[in-house]
Amino acid sequence: MANNNSISKVLSGILILFFLECSTGQLYPNYYYSSCPPVTDIVKTITESAIAYDTRMGASLLRLFFHDCFVKGCDGSVLLDDTTTFTGEKTAKPNNGTLRGFEVIDQIKQAVDEACPGVVSCADILAVAARDSVVTLGGPYWEVKLGRRDSRGASISKANKDLPTPTSSLTTITSKFADQGLSLKDMIALSGAHTIGKAKCVNFRSHVYKDSNKNRFFSGFRQSICPPVNGTGDDNLAPLDMITETRFDNSYFQNLVAFNGLLHSDQELFNGGPADLQVLLYSNWQEAFFSDFVEGMIKMGDIKPLTGSKGEIRRNCRKRN
Numbered sequence: 001m002a003n004n005n006s007i008s009k010v011l012s013g014i015l016i017l018f019f020l021e022c023s024t025g026q027l028y029p030n031y032y033y034s035s036c037p038p039v040t041d042i043v044k045t046i047t048e049s050a051i052a053y054d055t056r057m058g059a060s061l062l063r064l065f066f067h068d069c070f071v072k073g074c075d076g077s078v079l080l081d082d083t084t085t086f087t088g089e090k091t092a093k094p095n096n097g098t099l100r101g102f103e104v105i106d107q108i109k110q111a112v113d114e115a116c117p118g119v120v121s122c123a124d125i126l127a128v129a130a131r132d133s134v135v136t137l138g139g140p141y142w143e144v145k146l147g148r149r150d151s152r153g154a155s156i157s158k159a160n161k162d163l164p165t166p167t168s169s170l171t172t173i174t175s176k177f178a179d180q181g182l183s184l185k186d187m188i189a190l191s192g193a194h195t196i197g198k199a200k201c202v203n204f205r206s207h208v209y210k211d212s213n214k215n216r217f218f219s220g221f222r223q224s225i226c227p228p229v230n231g232t233g234d235d236n237l238a239p240l241d242m243i244t245e246t247r248f249d250n251s252y253f254q255n256l257v258a259f260n261g262l263l264h265s266d267q268e269l270f271n272g273g274p275a276d277l278q279v280l281l282y283s284n285w286q287e288a289f290f291s292d293f294v295e296g297m298i299k300m301g302d303i304k305p306l307t308g309s310k311g312e313i314r315r316n317c318r319k320r321n
């Protein structure tokens with residue numbers, strides 16, 4: 001009898017904790033435990049095959065998540081298409097012509113909705129696809145908290161204002177991250193995402209031609225694929241990490257220490273300022289980078305999620321219901 005009593009007390013304790021977790025509007029990893037058990041497997045399979053087909057896609061999905069979270073929170077707003085009556089964020093300056101991966105998110109959404117119709121948000125799909133991209137390319141694993149809902153709006157003005165640009169100074173970048181509740185340490189660790197992927201000449205031209213804090217040989221190579229005149233070769237691509245472009249590792253920081261950062265904003269992290277020591281640490285110690293990167297990604301994923309009855313679960317990630 002006493003035994004039964006203690007079991008039921010423990011069970012009700014667990015239930016109370018479970019409901020508290022749900023009702024406080026917090027995100028948690030098991031959110032789809034009963035409503036859509038296969039969701040993580042589906043996202044993983046499709047993300048992996050997208051990367052097998054195009055290695056850069058891993059980088060593009062990671063960037064898409066960052067650009068989602070920094071504008072009104074991680075609410076899938078970046079995925080919304082423009083229409084005649086609706087302006088999304090895709091044509092904002094930091095996004096226009098450089099964001100990729102929307103088709104992969106569509107494909108995942110379709111597969112997830114076939115398994116569990118109308119349950120999983122596009123914002124959560126993006127969060128899991130970003131994690132799976134990092135893992136697939138050799139980076140660290142973390143449990144992604146879930147339960148975000150999708151926005152019914154977007155903000156092109158916030159996308160233009162809140163996202164850092166490649167010409168930003170360290171002070172500006174730091175304050176844009178601080179505005180989102182992210183510390184200098186988070187910012188430096190998260191910038192390590194530039195260990196994968198590419199950038200367009202238009203985004204690194206001024207650094208490789210005009211800045212003085214750069215390695216001469218490196219900038220010479222980059223100049224050879226990026227003509228000096230604005231408007232010529234703007235879309236030519238170069239890897240953000242000259243050492244291991246498709247591997248998620250700490251070589252981005254090794255580049256910075258050797259003044260081989262591709263973007264002005266990259267090299268700002270190692271330019272005699274307050275970020276130098278941490279960059280040096282990560283350049284020598286990959287585990288420290290991985291652990292701080294994971295912490296930063298979890299914090300970034302927590303930026304202003306829509307939970308409870310806010311927002312909606314979109315049927316199509318590109319459109320409001």
Ligand code: HEM
Nearest residue numbers: 059060063066098164165166190193197198199200203265
């Ligand atoms: C610190 C401030 C940051 C600035 C100024 C910045 C800026 C940029 C720019 C200009 C590009 C190149 C876009 C192009 O030309 O196609 C880029 C690419 C990329 N960014 Fe950032 N970024 C920053 C932080 C981050 C963060 C925090 C993440 C993710 C956690 C991230 C992930 C990426 C990835 C993975 C790419 C490569 C995308 C691809 O190849 O499709 N960036 N970033």
